[in-house]
Amino acid sequence: MSCIESILTEARDLSRDDLILLVNKLMESFSHETATSSPKKMTAPRLDCPNCHSNAHVVRNGHKHGKQAYICRQCGKSFVTTSNTLLSGSHFGTKI
Numbered sequence: 719m720s721c722i723e724s725i726l727t728e729a730r731d732l733s734r735d736d737l738i739l740l741v742n743k744l745m746e747s748f749s750h751e752t753a754t755s756s757p758k759k760m761t762a763p764r765l766d767c768p769n770c771h772s773n774a775h776v777v778r779n780g781h782k783h784g785k786q787a788y789i790c791r792q793c794g795k796s797f798v799t800t801s802n803t804l805l806s807g808s809h810f811g812t813k814i
């Protein structure tokens with residue numbers, strides 16, 4: 719019997735609350751593992767559009783002032799990674 723099968727057999731006896739807890743714990747360890755084990759595989763971070771706060775339609779749009787620029791296809795606004803932050807318009811960038 720594989721680990722998964724034995725876990726599933728055990729899980730049948732769990733209460734609903736325990737099952738939810740188990741799933742949450744599994745998700746937690748899974749997301750922790752993927753976040754730490756393969757940093758090189760990370761693609762561009764999912765950005766929220768500072769204008770409409772959608773992140774489903776934000777795509778890269780070249781560079782502006784040496785920074786990665788993005789455009790939101792939802793509302794058509796373009797922005798750089800420091801848009802709407804304290805560093806917006808700053809010449810210092812994020813590496814101070």
Ligand SMILES: [Zn+2]
Nearest residue numbers: 767770790793
């Ligand atoms: Zn937008």
